[in-house]
Amino acid sequence: MTVPAMERLVRAARDTRGYVAAWRAAHPDGKVLGVMPMNFPRELAHAAGLLPVIVPDDQEPVTEGRALLPEFYCGFTRNLADQVATGRLDLYDAVFMADHCIQLVGAADVARQLQPETPVFFGMLATSLSDAWAGQKVAEMMNTFREEVEALSGSKVTDESLRASIAAYNADRRALRQIFDERTAGSTAWAPTELQDLVASAMVMDPVEHLALLELARAEKVGQPRDERVRVHLSGHMCHAPRRELLQVIEDSGALVVDDDLWTGRRFLSTDVDEVLEPMEAIGHWYTSRNGNLPCPTRVQHDADWDTWLVESTERSGAEAVIHLMPKFCEPHMLLYPELRKRLDAEGIAQLLIETEHEGIPLEAFRTRVEALVERVLRKRPAYA
Amino acid sequence: MTTRHYLGVDLGSTTAKAVVIDGLGGIAASSTIAMGAVSRRGMQRAIDAALESAGLETAELSGTVSTGYGRKLVPGVQRTFTEITCHARGTSEMVPGVRLVIDVGGQDSKAITVGSDGLVDEFAMNDRCASGTGRFYEVLARALECEIDDLGALAMQGNDDLEISTMCATFAETEIVSLMAQDLPVADIASSVHRAIAARTLALVAQVGKRTPVVLTGGVARNPAAVHFLSRALRVEVGVPEQPQITGAYGAALLALEADQRGRPVQDVAGADHLFPRTSHDEPGHSCAGCDGNLAGPVDLGASIAVRR
DSSP, X not given: OOOOHHHHHHHHHHOHXXXXXXXXXXXXXXXEEEEETTTOOHHHXXXXXXXXXXXXXXXXXXXXXXXXXXXXXOHHHHHHHHHHHTTGGGGOSEEXXXXXXXXXXXXXXXXXXXXXXXXXXXXXXXXXXXXXXXXXXXXXXXHHHHHHHHHHHXXXXXXXXXXXXXXXXXXXXXXXXXXXXXXXXXXXXXXXXXXXXXXXXXXXXXXXXXXXXHHHHHHHOOOOOOOSSEEEEEEXXXXXXXXXXXXXXXXXXXXXXXXXXXXXXXXXXXXXXXXXXXXXXXXXXXXXHHHHHSOOTTSBOTTOOHHHHXXXXXXXXXXXXXXXXXXXXXXXXXXXXXXXXXXXXXXXXXXXXXXXXXXXXOHHHHXXXXXXXXXXXXXTSOOOO | OOOOEEEEEEEOSSEXXXXXXXXXXXXXXXXXXXXXXXXXXXXXXXXXXXXXXXXXXGGGEXXXXXXXXXXXXXXXXXXXXXXXXHHHHHHHHHSTTOOEEEEEOSSOEEEEEEOTTSOEEEEEEOOSOOTTSXXXXXXXXXXXXXXXXXXXXXXXXXXXOSOOOOOOHHHHHHHHHHHHHTTOOHHHHHHHHHHHHHHHHHHHHHHHOOOSSEEEESGGGGOHHHHHHHHHHHXXXXXXXXXXXXXXXXXXXXXXXXXXXXXXSOOOOTTSOOOOSOSBTTSTTOOOTTOOOOSBSOOOTTOOHHHHO
């Protein structure tokens, strides 16, 4: 019996190990590169013949890794440390990361310390994107990344192979964006957990294989008119997926997610790599332009701010409220949140802050809060004609 | 003379409250039953007591709304609302003009700002920590070996100048025992803990912004020391409704009344819910998850997107 495309995508999203094992079986000489979110250009690794997999929070409880990083580190980084401590990170032949946040650097250090046989490469990318020298520095680091993946794979990254990888990932992102646009437009009822699985599977799978399944899954999806629940925008979780059960509770509490800026959502899809520029130049340009398309509080750019993006996004999507999903304790998000809150207040957009945790999230308390937000919006809705 | 009556039920973590109101919003009867965590038996006893006191049968009710953590366990309701909405609604009716409601329940505490229209503006709830909730006061009373009803009077006799370093409901008990072992006056310990709890509540208020008038609701509002120290921490007078425990249930009953009024005939009630242009809960495109509840047919209280899709 043929397994439906959506089910295969869900499997890949939720069982990285299973997908990687199948890929290794089909590619006996292939190597799998674990990529830490959010800024490493997977196109380079793919062009070198590697399978670049963005290392997910596997949502397992933090056990042996508990002592490796302080409790005030976010759940994702502590989960990564736990993956190292329990041998779950041995899935990858190497782990690469581009500059991200100080907590994730800590997790990479744990990997380097406890798994010395696994190459761990950490490349700093310029975070101050308004500076004149940023582009040059980024280009230099992208070339270093290229050399590192070539050394790992033993294969050269040619302009031709890089163009092909760029085109493959762009096509997959475009198809995903189309699905997100349909959700926002209200023409197809994709649940947030479904969209999360679609994006999470894209982070794991080969892009060509993923795109083929994605198109099938989209064709399998039956159109459904939007109901009258309160339309919300999910904001936050910038480098890992929120818990599926939390997304479920949000929609079960009378909210309808119409848009987001989550890592496992619009943030991941925000920017394609230019297919006209020289490929290495395009890779650098991809990084320097992403923050303008969807701002991230870990980057500094004077002409880009998340609060303005958020307000404009709610205008486009018709979202009536914003639910902030802030992982404990994501410093960049925590530091920027007051700005977001003030701006949304000034714009009269209802909002709710939910601080998420890696495990033991109080779902019933969250349900009450989301329902209260929904009630608040409903009671202030204009009357139907 | 009005013949319509409405029931509001607040099934909380430690008590069940039921309020029956008449068609003008006046309280006809109320009951509060302490029965332990979200007890169905407690709920039924509270409902039965309120109905008996009002001289009504269930069939005579024109509407029922439930609230509280156990809101979806209440049989025969037309709608559930969160305790945040219900406390705001009930308190603004009991204390017209209220702008900040601080509700301290058995296991959670909330700060709710209320607009001039009596509707919720902002709200904040305590995290998973039980500090400052009714449960915490129970722990304190047990450690001090006094009855919960006597705790406030005891604290009012003390000086609040002892350092309380933890507000964890578990570790605070250890700390209190340690203070008692030092032969410190029990009244001083009680007052110091009340002061520390008030400071904790202040942090909750900071999340929504201080507004006045302030009203404290929930069972803890019957504790005079809790009111005193909260008032001192906020530097404003803190009011307490005559029946602070039933504001949620009363708000639920008022919402049942309003829903009934809007259901016949369709009319726009300023600041209240508006009818959806649908006729029944099972119509295509409708989800009872978070719906207004004012449609024909039964509400699916277990409505889930997972099931629907």
